[in-house]
Amino acid sequence: xxxxHVDGTGWLYRVxxxxxxxxxxxxxxxxxxxxxxxxxxxxxxxxxxxxxxTRLPLRDIALRLRPVMLTISLVAAFSYLLLPVNxxxxxxxxxxxxxxxxxxxxxxxxxxxxxxxxxxxxxxxxRLGLLKAADIGLAVGLVVRFVPEIVNRYHAVRDxxxxxxLPVRMATIVVPLVIMTLKDADAIADAIDARGFRGQS
Numbered sequence: 227x228x229x230x231h232v233d234g235t236g237w238l239y240r241v242x243x244x245x246x247x248x249x250x251x252x253x254x255x256x257x258x259x260x261x262x263x264x265x266x267x268x269x270x271x272x273x274x275x276x277x278x279x280t281r282l283p284l285r286d287i288a289l290r291l292r293p294v295m296l297t298i299s300l301v302a303a304f305s306y307l308l309l310p311v312n313x314x315x316x317x318x319x320x321x322x323x324x325x326x327x328x329x330x331x332x333x334x335x336x337x338x339x340x341x342x343x344x345x346x347x348x349x350x351x352x353r354l355g356l357l358k359a360a361d362i363g364l365a366v367g368l369v370v371r372f373v374p375e376i377v378n379r380y381h382a383v384r385d386x387x388x389x390x391x392l393p394v395r396m397a398t399i400v401v402p403l404v405i406m407t408l409k410d411a412d413a414i415a416d417a418i419d420a421r422g423f424r425g426q427s
Contacts, residue, residue: 230290230329230332230333231332231333231334231335231336231337232280232282232286232333232334234280234281234282234333234334236279236280236281237279238276238279238280238330238334239334241334243335243336243339243340243342243343244343244346246331246334246335247331247335247340247343250327250328250331253269253273253323253324253327254324256269257269257320257323257324258320261312261316263312263315263316263319266316266319266320266323267319269319269323270319270322270323270326272323273322273323273324273326273327273330274326276326276327276330277326277327277329277330277333279330280330280333280334282333287329290329290332290333291325291326291329294325294329295322295325298318298321298322298325301317301318301321302314302317302318302321305317305318379403379406380399380403383399383402383403383406384399387399
């Protein structure tokens with residue numbers, strides 16, 4: 227499987243994963259506490275600057291941003307149609323700034339680091355007997371890892387349809403996509419059970 231993380235040596239990689247995740251959380255909260263356009267523009271520029279610190283080629287960054295930016299563009303289009311211009315601009319800037327910074331974090335934080343932080347954060351709930359922190363960290367890590375893989379599989383199935391001259395319809399793509407995903411999920415579950423990652427006290 228391929229994650230969004232990319233190995234690197236820039237200053238952003240040397241920042242603690244915990245600090246990056248906490249900063250992302252605080253940044254997202256701050257974005258939705260303000261409606262000032264100047265502040266949101268500044269936040270977007272700041273997030274873009276942080277993303278550039280990953281030192282990835284612009285093309286690679288664009289590939290990672292394309293799915294989320296297409297969604298943001300669609301939301302923005304409806305916002306400008308249905309809401310006042312100021313409100314629509316606020317929504318666009320909030321989502322864009324958040325997407326830029328979140329992309330920077332996913333590039334510089336590995337899946338294992340992310341799982342470690344989630345497990346640590348869930349520790350108090352485990353002490354209350356509500357759940358197992360390691361299981362939560364594992365579950366969240368697998369979800370994060372699966373998202374880009376599912377997208378890649380969708381593209382592979384779509385390209386296979388096009389290569390055979392078949393019409394690309396969601397109804398014909400969903401079934402093989404679900405089957406491949408479930409096969410991967412079964413294989414991963416077997417590997418997890420074989421290594422005893424679940425059910426540990």
